[in-house]
Amino acid sequence: MLHIAIFGPQQHHQTSHAGLVAIAPAPTGWHTVDPPDAPSEGNYLECLPTDNGYTLLIECDHATNATSGENLPRGTRLTIDSGVHIAVGDTHIEILNDRAPCDDRELEPLSSTEYGHERSSGQGGPAASTIARWLEALATLHRWPASRCEFYEDAALFAVDPIGLDGAILLRTAGPGEWNIVASRLPHPAAGVAYQPQLVEQAARAGHTLFHSAHSDEQSVVLSPLKDLTGEVVGMVYAYRAPHQTNGRRCIRYLEAQLVELLAQSVGCGMSRLEMEAHAARDRVTYQQAFAPYVAAQVELDAKTLRGSEREVTVLFADLRGFTNLCGQHSTSDTYDLLNDVMDALTAAVMDHGGTLIDYYGDGLAAMWNAPVDQADHAVLACGAALGMQETLPEVSDRWEHLLDKPLELGVGLHTGIAQVGNIGSSQRLKYGPRGSTVNLASRLEQATKMLGAPVVATREVVQRLGGRLLDYRICQAELAGIDEPIDVFVIRTATSSASSLGCISRYEEALTQFEAGNLDHAKQLLITICTDCDLPTQFLIDEIDREHNRRLGRRASDERNVTTTSAIPLSPK
Incomplete structure (x- = not known):
């Protein structure tokens, strides 16, 4: 070979x-x-x-x-x-x-016994100024970041100046028995530009510094392994001294070998630091894609927060209305560019309100609050995000008015409840999210927004945690597909002091009370008096009143609703 x-x-x-x-x-x-x-x-x-x-x-x-x-x-x-x-x-x-006979000298391990032998033999040590120069250079190397492009070159230089060896090569493992040169410093290339693989393998197996301490007219080498955080050998510092006219030394001195070992430890620490920084950077990017900045920062400090647990969360589902039909009217590139613009706006609303992005799906997204870190006002934050989405959507519509027949519409459903949360992805790809009935109920609410004619709806569990900081009113009691019991559905709006708006909401709530009591005519009369500018779901309730009239009069023989139906309104998507 x-x-x-x-x-x-x-x-x-x-x-x-x-x-x-x-x-x-x-x-x-x-x-x-x-x-x-x-x-x-x-x-x-x-x-x-x-x-x-x-x-x-x-x-x-x-x-x-x-x-x-x-x-x-x-x-x-x-x-x-x-x-x-x-x-x-x-x-x-x-x-x-490699068929040639090897150097007769044995490579000796670095230990205090050699140093004691060297000192007792009367061999002179380096001057104090030399040692000071060594330590100063080593301190400088420690200060340099491992990501610095010259880090390995500077490490190789350290073995030559100030240690005083004739050449140095830094190697990284490239597989079993394979090594790559990542840097070298060879001011006297005629003295040698190759490393001896069998010596490198010997030092790698030993796992510690080896060197030629005996005098010889042949090249003397010192090898010190580079180790990762687990103690695995991932590289090697290979330095040598060769007899030539400007250097009469014929071996590697103990202190020189010790400095090369310090150099290897410094490089190994730098490599490990770089590996940790790269891993942390990858995690940081992953966390920042899923979590709001301050949540991501806390997760980065303690990744254990991503472990599976059961906790109260507020879950949000948001979905564009009529986007499927829009897709068929325009090119694929335009459709995806528009969808990306929408998702950027929705994602920003989630992140701005401290949310955790669960996933994108179709033409919508899901998010949650109060996981993986505690958020005392998680329901308020979630509702704020929902309202923020509605506020920013007109800006997106304006940017794409050349493609849109009408402004974009968005439905948002929210529910607060207990859920199992954790990483449901893999160790390579994070997908942190919730599981359970809480998620299902939030999704069903979002699907019902189109029938209700309300852009943001939530359950009573959400409303109870708002503390009056937002405006809410009950739109109806509903039966949702896959949900066993009827639930009260509330509209969420930005707080207002407008007497006109508050008066309209009061009349709607009274109309709903009359409807649920069976007083259909009174309920309808109240709804008719509500100003259309108040943007309330009056038409939804009027339609339900008319449907109930027809049921009572038997005019809808095909009506499959049970005659004993309570005031709960079925809201199953067609």
Whole structure:
């Protein structure tokens, strides 16, 4: 197996190959090419398998032996024993042969015993100014955010200056036995641009810093694993010292290895911090899509609030009226652009009132309050959102008047009750919402708004929690499909002090009382006196009075309503 490292101004990578492989230039730099794409002319290098190993065939101009500086003309063949290192212009190519005998020196673990041995042997330590420079550089690295694009490059630089090693390579795992170079600092590329995979694997298995402490004329290395939050090895700091004219040292000193370990820990912490920040950012985006900002902030602080629980909530369902027919009249793009505009407005109303978005469906949405965090005035907030939707809808209609025959209409139903709430999605995709009869009742109310002729309706459970902060009045007692008992349905409106409006509402409530008492004529007379400008559902109740008259007179033989029906009005969608 050959390990081919290519280092140039804009590249540094290393790959492993068995068998024939070529190395050729490209616009982005030199790269390896496997058969059958290997070039047969132009500038290239070719690693040829032989009975005894590999031979490197040089078929390019300006190649030199990186160690000796010897020119290597075209046609030169070099035997790859332990390895070869050539330079072509400003690009260095180092090829290691893993069949070659390994360095006789053992990699030693970093421990206090080595340090004590080093000190007792009389070896001089670094000067105080050197140590101060080390610590200052390390502190600087700690302050840099891991998201900074130069973070890895700066970490590699730290191993060279101020620690004083000749080169450093930062690696990240890319799978079992696979490593990618993410950064390097090689001020003396002739001293080596490749890392030794077998040493990297040894340090990864050991899980701690290893280094060459014995003197040698060969390259000495120090390896320190990068670990994630679970202690798993996810990368490696690989640094080396090689004998050359400007550096006579022949090993890695204990304090140097210790600093490389500190460097690895700093990089590992930075990587873990970046991972946590990325995870938090993903969660933040997810929460902000589902929850109002202040709710999202609380959930981000404690994700346990999303656990399943049973609690009181106010649920809202909103749905556009007649949108299905509108879809058939316009192009798909126009239809979806209009729907997106509507949903933006409805969603803003939910978020502005601290709501939790449950889901979008068809041409409507569902939302709730008082989950996942407590909201003492959840019913008021929900009703405020419903009224806000109604207030903003005319603006949307104005923007799309060129497509609309009439202004958009929206029906909203609200109910407060006990529900099971929690994440009904998955660990990859959040879908926090409620389950149970409370949800069903709110949905049925929304469906009834068209028959009632009222844009926002709610149950008594909602009204009881408003504390007079909004205007409400009972529109009728209704029988809803799928709901066992009749319920009182209330209209929700913005509070007003208008004597005319309040007088109209009072007459409507009296008419409803007369209707439920069976006094149909009196009820109808009261309704007729109500001003149409008051925007009350008078026509709905007049129609019910006429229907009840017909039932009593037997004029509707096809009327399937039971003659013993109470004052509750069936509101089943047709």
